[in-house]
Amino acid sequence: xxxxxxxxxxxxxxxxxxxxxxxxxxxxxxxxxxxxxxxxxxxxxxxxxxxxxxxxxxxxxxxxxxxxxxxxxxxxxxxxxxxxxxxxxxxxxxxxxxxxxxxxxxxxxxxxxxxxxxxxxxxxxxxxxxxxxxxxxxxxxxxxxxxxxxxxxxxxxxxxxxxxxxxxxxxxxxx
Numbered sequence: 001x002x003x004x005x006x007x008x009x010x011x012x013x014x015x016x017x018x019x020x021x022x023x024x025x026x027x028x029x030x031x032x033x034x035x036x037x038x039x040x041x042x043x044x045x046x047x048x049x050x051x052x053x054x055x056x057x058x059x060x061x062x063x064x065x066x067x068x069x070x071x072x073x074x075x076x077x078x079x080x081x082x083x084x085x086x087x088x089x090x091x092x093x094x095x096x097x098x099x100x101x102x103x104x105x106x107x108x109x110x111x112x113x114x115x116x117x118x119x120x121x122x123x124x125x126x127x128x129x130x131x132x133x134x135x136x137x138x139x140x141x142x143x144x145x146x147x148x149x150x151x152x153x154x155x156x157x158x159x160x161x162x163x164x165x166x167x168x169x170x171x172x173x174x175x
Contacts, residue, residue: 044139047125049076050132064118064141065110079158080118082109096122098136105142117146 010019044061046054052070061068065080081089085106096102099124121138 032045044137044141046072046077046137046139047134048137049134052078054078055134061137061139064139065108067111080108080139082107082115092120093122096124097132100124108139108141116141116143118142 002157005053020134039065044058044064046061053074054077055071057069057169064071065072078086078093088104089106092102092106093102103119103121105117105119108116110116119140119142121136123136124132125134125136125137148162
C-alpha cells in the first residue's frame with residue numbers, strides 16, 4: 001500500500017516537473033534568440049558592470065575597435081575614449097545616472113592609437129530593487145559620415161573663397 005502511495009506521488013511530481021520545464025523552455029528560447037540578435041546587430045552593444053568594466057561585448061562593438069569580444073571583457077569601458085575626452089564622457093555618464101539614458105558624439109580610440117568618431121548611447125540598468133547594477137553602452141562608428149561632412153564644409157568654404165570679390169550681387173551692381 002505504501003508503494004502505491006509513493007508511485008502516485010512520483011507520478012504527480014513528474015507531471016508537475018514536465019509542466020514547469022515546458023514553461024521554461026520558451027523563455028530560454030526567447031532569451032537565446034535575443035542574445036543571437038544582439039550579437040548580430042550593426043551597432044555595437046556592450047554590458048558594463050557597476051564597477052566600470054565590460055561584462056560582455058557583442059561582435060560589432062569589438063569590431064569597431066579592431067578587437068575580439070574576449071579581449072574587451074574585464075577592461076575599463078572609458079578607455080575606449082582618448083584621455084582628453086574623459087571629462088566630457090564623465091559628464092555624460094553622470095547625466096545617465098540622473099535621467100537614465102543619454103546620447104552623445106565623442107571621439108574614440110582604437111588599440112593601435114587610430115581615432116574614430118562614435119555616436120554613443122548610455123542606458124542605465126537597475127535590478128528589481130532599483131539598485132544601479134551597470135549600464136549598456138551602444139556605439140555606432142560615425143567616422144565616415146563625419147569625414148564626409150567635414151569634406152563638404154571644406155569644399156563649401158573653398159568654393160566661397162574662389163568667388164572673386166569683383167562679383168557682386170545684381171542689386172549692388174545697379175547702384
